[in-house]
Amino acid sequence: MSVVIPYVDKPHPVTGVTNAKLGVWLFLASEVMLFGALFSALITLRLGVNDWPHGYDRLNVPLATLNTVVLIFSSVTVVMSWAALKMNNLKQFKTYMSLTLLMSVIFLVVKAIEYNSKFSHVPPITPATSNFYAIYFVITGLHGLHIIGGIIVNAYLLGPGSRMWKTEPERFTGRIECAGLYWHFVDLVWIFLFPILYLL
Amino acid sequence: MTQAEHSHAGHHEMPFWRKYIFSTDHKVIGLQYGITATFFLLFGFLLMILMRWQLAYPGVEIPLIGKALTETGALTPELYNALGAMHGTIMIFLGVVPMGVGAFGNYLVPLQVGAQDMAFPKLNMMSYWVYFVGGVVMMSSFLMPGGAAASGWTSYPPLSVTAPNAQSVWLLAMVFLITSSLLGSVNTIVTAIQLRAKGLSFMRWPIHVWAQVATAFLLLLAFPPLEGAAVLQLSDRVFGSSFFLPSGLYIDGAKSTAAGGGNPLLWQHLFWFLAHPEVYVLILPAVGVISEIISTFARKPLYGYKTMVYSIIFLGFMSFIVWAHHMFMTGMGVTLSSFFQATTMIISIPSVIILTTLLLTLWGASIRFTVPMLFSLAFLPMFAIGGLTGLPLGLTASDIHLHDTYYVIGHFHYVVAPGTLFALMAGVYFWYPKITGRYMNEFLGKVHFWVSFVAINCVFMPMFLMGSKGVSRRLYDQTGYSHGAATQSWNVVMSTAAFVLLLAQIPFLYNMFTSWKTGKKVENDNPWGATTLEWAASSPPPHENFPTPVEVYREPYSYSPSSRKVSPQFSQQEA
Amino acid sequence: MASEHMTIEEVKKHTRVYWVVFASLLLLTVVTVGISYIHLPFTYAVILALVVASTKASLVALYFMHLISEKAVIYFTLALTGIFFVFLMFIPVMFPWLNKVS
Numbered sequence: 001m002s003v004v005i006p007y008v009d010k011p012h013p014v015t016g017v018t019n020a021k022l023g024v025w026l027f028l029a030s031e032v033m034l035f036g037a038l039f040s041a042l043i044t045l046r047l048g049v050n051d052w053p054h055g056y057d058r059l060n061v062p063l064a065t066l067n068t069v070v071l072i073f074s075s076v077t078v079v080m081s082w083a084a085l086k087m088n089n090l091k092q093f094k095t096y097m098s099l100t101l102l103m104s105v106i107f108l109v110v111k112a113i114e115y116n117s118k119f120s121h122v123p124p125i126t127p128a129t130s131n132f133y134a135i136y137f138v139i140t141g142l143h144g145l146h147i148i149g150g151i152i153v154n155a156y157l158l159g160p161g162s163r164m165w166k167t168e169p170e171r172f173t174g175r176i177e178c179a180g181l182y183w184h185f186v187d188l189v190w191i192f193l194f195p196i197l198y199l200l
Numbered sequence: 201m202t203q204a205e206h207s208h209a210g211h212h213e214m215p216f217w218r219k220y221i222f223s224t225d226h227k228v229i230g231l232q233y234g235i236t237a238t239f240f241l242l243f244g245f246l247l248m249i250l251m252r253w254q255l256a257y258p259g260v261e262i263p264l265i266g267k268a269l270t271e272t273g274a275l276t277p278e279l280y281n282a283l284g285a286m287h288g289t290i291m292i293f294l295g296v297v298p299m300g301v302g303a304f305g306n307y308l309v310p311l312q313v314g315a316q317d318m319a320f321p322k323l324n325m326m327s328y329w330v331y332f333v334g335g336v337v338m339m340s341s342f343l344m345p346g347g348a349a350a351s352g353w354t355s356y357p358p359l360s361v362t363a364p365n366a367q368s369v370w371l372l373a374m375v376f377l378i379t380s381s382l383l384g385s386v387n388t389i390v391t392a393i394q395l396r397a398k399g400l401s402f403m404r405w406p407i408h409v410w411a412q413v414a415t416a417f418l419l420l421l422a423f424p425p426l427e428g429a430a431v432l433q434l435s436d437r438v439f440g441s442s443f444f445l446p447s448g449l450y451i452d453g454a455k456s457t458a459a460g461g462g463n464p465l466l467w468q469h470l471f472w473f474l475a476h477p478e479v480y481v482l483i484l485p486a487v488g489v490i491s492e493i494i495s496t497f498a499r500k501p502l503y504g505y506k507t508m509v510y511s512i513i514f515l516g517f518m519s520f521i522v523w524a525h526h527m528f529m530t531g532m533g534v535t536l537s538s539f540f541q542a543t544t545m546i547i548s549i550p551s552v553i554i555l556t557t558l559l560l561t562l563w564g565a566s567i568r569f570t571v572p573m574l575f576s577l578a579f580l581p582m583f584a585i586g587g588l589t590g591l592p593l594g595l596t597a598s599d600i601h602l603h604d605t606y607y608v609i610g611h612f613h614y615v616v617a618p619g620t621l622f623a624l625m626a627g628v629y630f631w632y633p634k635i636t637g638r639y640m641n642e643f644l645g646k647v648h649f650w651v652s653f654v655a656i657n658c659v660f661m662p663m664f665l666m667g668s669k670g671v672s673r674r675l676y677d678q679t680g681y682s683h684g685a686a687t688q689s690w691n692v693v694m695s696t697a698a699f700v701l702l703l704a705q706i707p708f709l710y711n712m713f714t715s716w717k718t719g720k721k722v723e724n725d726n727p728w729g730a731t732t733l734e735w736a737a738s739s740p741p742p743h744e745n746f747p748t749p750v751e752v753y754r755e756p757y758s759y760s761p762s763s764r765k766v767s768p769q770f771s772q773q774e775a
Numbered sequence: 776m777a778s779e780h781m782t783i784e785e786v787k788k789h790t791r792v793y794w795v796v797f798a799s800l801l802l803l804t805v806v807t808v809g810i811s812y813i814h815l816p817f818t819y820a821v822i823l824a825l826v827v828a829s830t831k832a833s834l835v836a837l838y839f840m841h842l843i844s845e846k847a848v849i850y851f852t853l854a855l856t857g858i859f860f861v862f863l864m865f866i867p868v869m870f871p872w873l874n875k876v877s
Contacts, residue, residue, distance in 0.1 A: 003225075003316045003744045005395070012394050016846040019319040019394050025849050026386045029856040030420045036863045037428035037470055041443065043867040044469075049461045056811055065808050069801065076797045079839045083793070086786045128440030131461045135443070138435050184839045191831045195824040199811035393848065421859050469866045520859050524869065536869055 009171040024178040028185045031146075035189050038142070042135045042196070053132050055198040060114055064198045067110045068190065074103035075187040078154070078180045085173040090165055093176070097158045100183070104151045111144055136197055143193060146186050153179050222329075224321035225743055229328050230307030231635070236332060237299035241621075242705070244290040247283045249702055254280055256695035258677040258688075277676040281350040282366075284674055286341065288353030289370065292482070293377050294335050296616060299624055300485035301381075301419070302331065305388055305412045308631070311734035311741065312406050314397025314750045314770075319390040327383035334376030341366040341373070352674065354471060357444035357464045361436045362451050368437050371430045378427045385416035397733065399752035403509070404769065406732045406756045407502065410509050411488030414516040415481050422477035422520065429470035436462075443467075465530055472523040480519045482616055483583075484512065486623030487554055490576050493630050494558055495757040496730045497573035498565035499764040502757045504557040511550035511557075518547040528596050529603045537596045544594035551587050555580065566764055570728075571645030575626035578653055579619060586615030589664060604674075607667025610660050618656045628712065633727050637739040638719030644707040651704035658697030662690045729766045731756045736770040796838045803831050 007019050046052045081096035118125040127134035157179055164172040220228060253262050254275040266273030310318055318324045341348045346364025360367050392413050432443040440458060444467045447460030495502045502508065524532065524540040558580060567573065589611040592598035602608065632640045670683045678684030726735040736750050750770050758767040765775035807827040837843040
């Protein structure tokens, strides 16, 4: 006899959520603490020295603003891809999810341009240059890794994963909602990162 | 493909590697965690045996294997440091937590809530294998040029930032282990909340389930700051940043070329932000296990179930605001240290309440002195000693004298070794019949218990006095100090006792690995007459745990006080 | 509400909200970048930046992440996380430059 796990596609009658929904929120809670620790470190380091530079003097604000718009747009497209499934429109889901992936890739490309302009500076600007750059690289780097993770998940769900729509549409929609929650969180972190690193 | 895909349709015809190696069954995964953790606990113990030889006979060649370790055969100070750092790291992160949470939590929580498996079986499997990889990476630290990681389990900078390669391996291993923990804790919480059997309200959860859920929240929310800090330290080591390197640092006499501007205390804050809740991760599963066992063999309801639950919750919450009591000696001002002293004193209250409810459960009880009960009874005074000796450490005035001395080592070992480890051993003896359908041998168990109990006290009790006399911890050879020389002879007693303690584990291991095949078979599925849901399943439980869904009719621990009649949670009839 | 059965009409209403939120987020982004060009004194700059960022984050959380109509168990998890996050943010305060009382 195989194992049957309930509340995979239907929500639990008392808690009102599916297992995956609760699971994803718990995971996001841990991510809040991860990025929180890095923000805490940033504040500590900044307050510890007198000569901490302004972000707008050292970093590329226009590029980062573009990235902010790109990421916010990708948040809309991912929630629209979920809404498309709620309206039984697989084609529209695929369009919006593809857009989300495109935006994610653009974000990474812009990020790569930003990093490259620092590395190819003379002398190269790296985390070793100063703690300002160190925390910039580490936090945006970790954020970038999260973007890559999201790309992998979203690409899977757009591609082979979307076969589940035919057999278990509710469960698949739930998966898109959870992937979307993760993606919105990545956007959320950037919403704080952008002003704190670039505009202050 | 063929066999694996069709396995769910008919009988379980899965190939060996799918059934036992890459299994998604929480019971198999729990056992995998248990066996792996047992190996690491033994390994960590052996590291300490080497160190205890050095402590008892400084500079003397270690018999049999000494020459294989160093040129002279005696430990060098560098090797001593490395063994110390790895002992702590392995015991905590590869041993006790995977045993308490990965083994006991995984095996029991789905059964105790009446579920067929964890909510995310594949994620569960992943969490074990990520732990396994993390363990391999951590052990590879021993093979690194420059020796194993040697900056303490606490990895304080600047030492850790400037240490040889193995420290980076340590940090990388921690990232794997933390990831494994996170995956596991999500599973535990979702399973316990969502997959409850009919009739199982929260206030009918066994205390073990409450303990595991609280532990899961601690792991979920406290570990990420350490992960963040580990990333920062890796960046300092690999990318040359200065997160933890202050300006004007001199290393080996030469001015550091790092940019500076960092702060070593930042690491300490981020580290202890996790590491304090971590110690409650070490004790809470044990408290859960003890609660199950004591009520079963006292044939009495647990005293103060609700009090116990609220204490566990309060303890978990408070554990997040006491961390800087590990940092009293870092030059903090009185306001800050007073704050943490106060919260530390407050957190002792739920601990005492928990201990008291367990003790009061024994009042008027009809005690069955089985081996699991012996270990559980011993847990009570041992945990009490561990807890009480924490008080002078939490009070800043006395901590000035006791910080970084053997007193601290005595304190935390009492809570973890005769505390948690005794509780987990009790758990092994207790649930073995459920897992295998056979009892462990009682005589061997009693030998294991009595020898361990005496030996473990001989190892750790002298440490309180030694520490009060000022002997520092992490000393390769304390005879260089007059107060150290005065207590050097105690080391011989302690090291001998440690060796006896090691030998005492042999009957336990033999018992554990042979009773599977030769132990006395259980008479029924609930041989101890316990009350929680796992005892409704067969022994051992089938893959889906409960072929017919189990239903809960009452709270756990329903023993009628006068007649000792038991009414399990899952039986409709009240006894 | 989010993953329960909704009629196509209800979903369409939600999607209209998403685009309104998107427009607001774009506007707030312009605002926060614009403010940064004014080079206010540090404390004011920080407060304003955090207020705008928090507003944007709240919009994403409430509407894109459906938190405005979520269940108690999720709210509980987030509340607990929020409290511990605040504790984490106290770490910078514990260093001598802000903690001069001795």
